[in-house]
Amino acid sequence: MPLLGYGVFKVDPKETERCVRDAISVGYRMIDTAQFYANEEQVGRAIAESGVAREDLFLITKVWMNHGDEEGVAKSIDESLRKLQTDYIDLLLVHHPYGDYYSIYRAMEKAYEQGKARAIGLSNFYDARFVDLAYHAGVVPAVNQLETNVFSQQNGMREQLAESDTRLMAWGPMGQGKNDFFNNPVLINIGEKYGKTASQVGLRFLVQQGIPVIPKSVSIERMKENMDIFDFVLDDCDMAAIRALNIHDKGTRDFNDPAYAQKIVSQVF
Ligand SMILES: NC(=O)c1ccc[n+]([C@@H]2O[C@H](COP(=O)([O-])OP(=O)(O)OC[C@H]3O[C@@H](n4cnc5c(N)ncnc54)[C@H](OP(=O)(O)O)[C@@H]3O)[C@@H](O)[C@H]2O)c1
Secondary structure, rough: OOOOOOOOOOOHHHHHHHHHHHHHHHHHOEEEEOHHOOHHHHHHHHHHHHOOOHOOOOOEEEEEEEEOHHHHHHHHHHHHHHHHHHOEEEEEOOOOOOHHHHHHHHHHHHHHHOOOOOOOOEEOOOHHHHHHHHHHOOOOOEEEEEEEEEOOHHHHHHHHHHEEEEEEEEOOHHHHHHHHHHHHHHHHHHHHHHHHOHHHHHHHHHOOOOOEEEOOOHHHHHHHHHHHHOOOOOOOOHHHHHHOOOOOOOOOOOOHHHHHHHHHHHOOO
């Protein structure tokens, strides 16, 4: 799994094909989409037209919670494969810890056994929900994709993940621009020492700790900026200053809030 990928959440389906083409052309090799993003078809077209061999790409998609039983989930995985124009997904994730996610995971385990998914894992699974699946499922989740950035560093979950051999992957690695991320004075000051921007420092902070990141941008210039993070090293003082920016260790979403759960589950596409 590469340390750097490109995410397409909230990329307009009309723009997705161009964006993914641009991302691949500037060097991204890992693409993160989801059934819910309603742009798998466009991602598949961009990949098919990119000229890059399928085995040189790492493709992630996520299963939504609206497919009913295991059979329905299995059909949805086949549908994702069709839309993405591939016969395997590199990493297939359960999108959210709501609904009958045991059936979702069981269908994903079958897809894994059949070679339709090279690895399977979770997204947004915290605490007991994570522990239950990680320790009682047949296939240990390879990855748990969580909101992770300088303001939400996931220190608590990192310990739990390390114990079960599940890798953390960072969604929202630039905090979706919230908390004035791109103008943060700590990130800007550190960046000035290395000729880097706030986004590059914030992304570097994660990859330097071995956490894969999947920044999203519709701009080819910002795509290039976000991948130019492998030619400098943050020192101990920089790391300590950035660690002090942590304000919501477990991310900004309250997964225990019934209203939030209801909002997520009611989203259909
Ligand atoms: N598993 C989940 O539940 C979940 C949830 C959310 C996201 N994700 C995944 O994680 C990916 C990344 O997260 P995200 O898209 O929510 O947030 P993000 O990557 O942290 O931030 C994206 C925002 O930052 C802007 N931006 C990007 N690069 C920039 C730069 N260098 N300078 C200034 N602005 C910049 C983008 O605008 P422009 O596009 O205009 O550049 C966009 O508004 C998603 O695309 C998706 O694949 C997963």
